[in-house]
Amino acid sequence: MSDTIPDRLSATPGSPYYDEALLERGISVRFKGEERNNVEEYCISEGWVRMAVGKTLDRKGRPMTIKVSGPVEVWIKGTETSPDTEA
Template identity: 70%
Template sequence: MTDTLPDRLSVNPKSPFYDEALLLRGIGVRFNGTEKTNVEEYCISEGWIRVAAGKAVDRKGNPLTMLLKGPVEVWIKDEPEA
């Protein structure tokens, strides 16, 4: 597996930008200089992240999200060896 990250990634399995293997490795996201743990989707080239808006869900059970714009940095979190 390569260590190159896609420009856009989503945690929703219905999205064309979903990559289960990459998500299982762990992805870190830094937005405007702070690490975020609640990111639903990101796009590096366009400079935005999509985060859940509280506990609200739509009629299909998907979380309602907000689009935040700013500088996005991503990296692969390597699990420490036991």
């Protein structure tokens, strides 16, 4: 499998942007300079993430989310190309 990061990725199985193999490898997301672990979906080119809001669930049992705009950095966990290695 290549180490190419998709422009858009979702953790929801019904989404057309869902990629199970990539999610199993592990994806790290830094949003506005802070590493986040509650990101449900992201889009690098449009500069937004969709994050879970607390422990609240919608009527289908999925986490309630909010879409927030800002700079997004994404990398595969365990690769040497992570933004942490720049400094």
